[in-house]
Amino acid sequence: MADAKMPYSLNSKAVAEATKSWLHKRGVTIEEIADLVMLLQKHYYPNLTMEECIHNVEMVLSKREVQNAVLTGIQLDVLAEEGKLFPQLQDMIENDEGLYGVDEILAFSIVNVYGSIGFTNYGYVDKLKPGVLERLNNKETGQIHTFLDDIVGAVAAAASSRIAHRKQAEREKNLGLPHAPEDTEEAAKKLTGSNAEKPE
Amino acid sequence: MADAKMPYSLNSKAVAEATKSWLHKRGVTIEEIADLVMLLQKHYYPNLTMEECIHNVEMVLSKREVQNAVLTGIQLDVLAEEGKLFPQLQDMIENDEGLYGVDEILAFSIVNVYGSIGFTNYGYVDKLKPGVLERLNNKETGQIHTFLDDIVGAVAAAASSRIAHRKQAEREKNLGLPHAPEDTEEAAKKLTGSNAEKPE
Amino acid sequence: MADAKMPYSLNSKAVAEATKSWLHKRGVTIEEIADLVMLLQKHYYPNLTMEECIHNVEMVLSKREVQNAVLTGIQLDVLAEEGKLFPQLQDMIENDEGLYGVDEILAFSIVNVYGSIGFTNYGYVDKLKPGVLERLNNKETGQIHTFLDDIVGAVAAAASSRIAHRKQAEREKNLGLPHAPEDTEEAAKKLTGSNAEKPE
Amino acid sequence: MADAKMPYSLNSKAVAEATKSWLHKRGVTIEEIADLVMLLQKHYYPNLTMEECIHNVEMVLSKREVQNAVLTGIQLDVLAEEGKLFPQLQDMIENDEGLYGVDEILAFSIVNVYGSIGFTNYGYVDKLKPGVLERLNNKETGQIHTFLDDIVGAVAAAASSRIAHRKQAEREKNLGLPHAPEDTEEAAKKLTGSNAEKPE
Ligand SMILES: [Mg+2]
Ligand SMILES: [Mg+2]
Ligand SMILES: [Mg+2]
Ligand SMILES: [Mg+2]
Numbered sequence: 001m002a003d004a005k006m007p008y009s010l011n012s013k014a015v016a017e018a019t020k021s022w023l024h025k026r027g028v029t030i031e032e033i034a035d036l037v038m039l040l041q042k043h044y045y046p047n048l049t050m051e052e053c054i055h056n057v058e059m060v061l062s063k064r065e066v067q068n069a070v071l072t073g074i075q076l077d078v079l080a081e082e083g084k085l086f087p088q089l090q091d092m093i094e095n096d097e098g099l100y101g102v103d104e105i106l107a108f109s110i111v112n113v114y115g116s117i118g119f120t121n122y123g124y125v126d127k128l129k130p131g132v133l134e135r136l137n138n139k140e141t142g143q144i145h146t147f148l149d150d151i152v153g154a155v156a157a158a159a160s161s162r163i164a165h166r167k168q169a170e171r172e173k174n175l176g177l178p179h180a181p182e183d184t185e186e187a188a189k190k191l192t193g194s195n196a197e198k199p200e
Numbered sequence: 201m202a203d204a205k206m207p208y209s210l211n212s213k214a215v216a217e218a219t220k221s222w223l224h225k226r227g228v229t230i231e232e233i234a235d236l237v238m239l240l241q242k243h244y245y246p247n248l249t250m251e252e253c254i255h256n257v258e259m260v261l262s263k264r265e266v267q268n269a270v271l272t273g274i275q276l277d278v279l280a281e282e283g284k285l286f287p288q289l290q291d292m293i294e295n296d297e298g299l300y301g302v303d304e305i306l307a308f309s310i311v312n313v314y315g316s317i318g319f320t321n322y323g324y325v326d327k328l329k330p331g332v333l334e335r336l337n338n339k340e341t342g343q344i345h346t347f348l349d350d351i352v353g354a355v356a357a358a359a360s361s362r363i364a365h366r367k368q369a370e371r372e373k374n375l376g377l378p379h380a381p382e383d384t385e386e387a388a389k390k391l392t393g394s395n396a397e398k399p400e
Numbered sequence: 401m402a403d404a405k406m407p408y409s410l411n412s413k414a415v416a417e418a419t420k421s422w423l424h425k426r427g428v429t430i431e432e433i434a435d436l437v438m439l440l441q442k443h444y445y446p447n448l449t450m451e452e453c454i455h456n457v458e459m460v461l462s463k464r465e466v467q468n469a470v471l472t473g474i475q476l477d478v479l480a481e482e483g484k485l486f487p488q489l490q491d492m493i494e495n496d497e498g499l500y501g502v503d504e505i506l507a508f509s510i511v512n513v514y515g516s517i518g519f520t521n522y523g524y525v526d527k528l529k530p531g532v533l534e535r536l537n538n539k540e541t542g543q544i545h546t547f548l549d550d551i552v553g554a555v556a557a558a559a560s561s562r563i564a565h566r567k568q569a570e571r572e573k574n575l576g577l578p579h580a581p582e583d584t585e586e587a588a589k590k591l592t593g594s595n596a597e598k599p600e
Numbered sequence: 601m602a603d604a605k606m607p608y609s610l611n612s613k614a615v616a617e618a619t620k621s622w623l624h625k626r627g628v629t630i631e632e633i634a635d636l637v638m639l640l641q642k643h644y645y646p647n648l649t650m651e652e653c654i655h656n657v658e659m660v661l662s663k664r665e666v667q668n669a670v671l672t673g674i675q676l677d678v679l680a681e682e683g684k685l686f687p688q689l690q691d692m693i694e695n696d697e698g699l700y701g702v703d704e705i706l707a708f709s710i711v712n713v714y715g716s717i718g719f720t721n722y723g724y725v726d727k728l729k730p731g732v733l734e735r736l737n738n739k740e741t742g743q744i745h746t747f748l749d750d751i752v753g754a755v756a757a758a759a760s761s762r763i764a765h766r767k768q769a770e771r772e773k774n775l776g777l778p779h780a781p782e783d784t785e786e787a788a789k790k791l792t793g794s795n796a797e798k799p800e
Contacts, residue, residue, distance in 0.1 A: 008295040010568060016580035018288040059583045064299055065515040071289045072302045088218040089271045095208040099264055099768060101716030102272045105309045108719060112512045115465040116701035123723010168410060168699060180416035183459045184584045210768060216780035259783045265715040299568060301516035308519060312712045315665040316501035319508060323523010368499060368610060380616035383659045384784045408695040418688040464699055471689045472702045488618040489671045495608040499664055502672045509705045
């Protein structure tokens with residue numbers, strides 16, 4: 001029947017689009033995150049372009065774990081703004097309580113996807129709050145970004161890790177060294193004209 | 201003035217009490233968590249008593265990081281039951297989506313407080329779902345415990361780690377060995393009649 | 401001059417090959433790890449083949465973070481076998497001390513690369529010690545595998561997570577759903593005839 | 601018989617003393633770590649004294665997980681200095697390879713013991729390398745501190761987290777608020793004259 005409930009099945013495209021859409025609604029652009037990446041990486045790669053930074057942020061945002069953390073964090077920020085949380089949790093999130101560390105925990109699950117080399121970059125931008133992070137930390141706006149500021153810093157740190165991995169691959173290629181491709185590159189290599197990783 | 205808003209200040213007692221109260225409201229007793237601890241540890245410590253298991257669960261629940269994770273996880277379960285989450289997040293939490301791993305992430309922040317030796321115990325009970333975990337995983341009840349089941353397993357794993365540390369201290373004491381007290385024990389040692397750690 | 405020291409530059413192929421070689425020297429085959437993957441996943445994917453399990457183990461082993469953890473862990477096992485560690489560390493690693501958790505920490509860095517959904521699988525096999533893990537835990541052999549047993553379980557858990565992600569992509573494709581490719585798939589999609597991800 | 605091998609039993613005092621001794625041998629004093637703590641925390645607690653910072657560093661170093669990470673990390677540094685590691689691992693640790701993240705992983709296991717609120721402080725000092733960290737990062741000395749610099753930053757970050765927890769407890773006490781003691785404080789409270797936590 002028309003109104004029979006469909007059995008649940010994850011819709012990954014809907015999750016990916018909700019992630020981008022909520023970042024946008026909360027006032028964060030991909031370019032602003034890419035600016036943080038540039039800030040973190042330009043010292044190491046003087047030729048790094050904004051296009052590369054943007055592409056790497058988008059690749060980070062394509063990862064399911066990252067989407068889960070972004071949506072969950074923004075959800076908690078939005079509910080805090082609406083005053084709909086348990087009173088004690090409401091108090092802590094609304095006031096960005098220093099001893100409440102769940103925002104850092106979600107941020108870490110983002111950084112981790114590209115490995116531990118991103119830990120330092122995350123901590124650094126989270127402490128210094130450059131660019132978009134300064135705006136997200138402005139407590140005068142009435143908006144609550146207790147989770148989002150950590151999330152944005154984590155996405156930038158993860159994109160930086162992704163760049164570091166890619167640049168090493170390029171360096172070895174340019175040196176004519178034998179290169180051992182990582183998972184992503186391997187997947188790409190196997191591909192011959194089809195538009196998805198071959199059934200394994 | 202009477203209606204001036206009090207400046208925010210964390211009320212740790214309110215957070216601790218809300219944690220216990222919400223575990224209770226969601227149908228989980230300290231004794232059930234202690235049963236999991238007993239299951240995990242009785243093989244290693246045949247003389248372990250239920251009183252010890254209960255005490256160790258209570259000590260785990262006294263930790264602020266644990267309270268933060270418990271409250272945040274139960275909050276998301278409750279909101280999912282009320283259908284109040286972003287549609288895509290609602291879908292994933294309501295259906296305990298296998299590729300949504302934020303519940304495991306919160307669980308890990310609990311285990312971690314007592315160190316990495318608890319990782320294995322957490323994974324084990326989370327997979328086998330003994331005792332209370334079987335009930336929390338029953339999808340027929342209309343209740344949603346996507347976060348709570350992982351949280352309960354994590355508290356039991358953390359209490360098991362706490363016991364392992366304490367038993368080592370007892371063993372060394374009984375052997376008459378010189379013993380190097382850890383933080384908790386050290387704090388206790390410094391105390392002479394007062395009811396709090398001395399100002400440091 | 402001929403004997404001038406070459407400036408250091410990471411040789412990723414040498415690291416990848418050393419990883420495979422050391423697993424082999426320590427008596428662990430890719431097939432044995434794939435057996436653990438099959439054990440963990442066949443219940444969820446009845447049509448899963450050994451070829452898929454092997455391929456996914458190989459992809460996990462192609463990741464740099466995984467190689468770093470594998471090499472570091474095996475190095476510590478080997479040095480413990482040779483009795484070359486600081487006496488107190490030697491004692492703990494030689495005896496697989498329960499309160500020494502660095503082996504679990506390295507294992508977790510492996511699981512994490514494919515996200516938190518692998519935590520449970522790691523804990524489960526680490527506790528039950530099926531197949532190759534039983535042999536690695538045999539303390540009668542004179543060999544020391546304090547790190548390797550956790551590492552092997554973690555590689556199997558990570559490969560299981562990788563499969564779960566891939567199977568979801570296949571499912572959506574088969575249902576004709578719009579699909580949002582993750583990083584790896586995206587990289588593959590961009591490729592048109594070249595054998596590496598395009599310079600970004 | 602006199603030369604029968606004693607069955608293994610963890611000697612926690614020996615591990616604790618080896619930790620302090622190796623930090624000292626590698627040229628790091630408790631005071632230097634306390635200086636990092638002061639740098640990180642003086643802005644938040646203007647009355648913080650060096651004695652408090654030193655005490656908190658010592659409490660962090662009394663934790664078993666911290667000792668395990670410190671000893672394992674320094675062991676790898678020392679073996680790298682002696683050129684005794686597998687060639688590929690030797691290369692990466694000797695050159696503090698940016699894509700080798702096991703040092704960050706061990707550091708994180710230290711920070712985690714006092715909760716996620718320390719992540720940011722760790723990343724911050726690891727990036728800026730103030731004080732002792734600058735010296736440890738000097739690559740001209742012939743010494744290798746690939747692990748130690750991260751470890752020292754992590755101990756300072758953990759001590760900062762410990763201080764934040766303690767200061768909250770003091771604040772609530774001074775305000776005459778009802779206070780919910782955490783594990784450590786609870787242990788201390790139970791004590792009445794004995795010099796160890798009562799058998800539980
Ligand atoms: Mg925050
Ligand atoms: Mg769950
Ligand atoms: Mg082990
Ligand atoms: Mg380092």
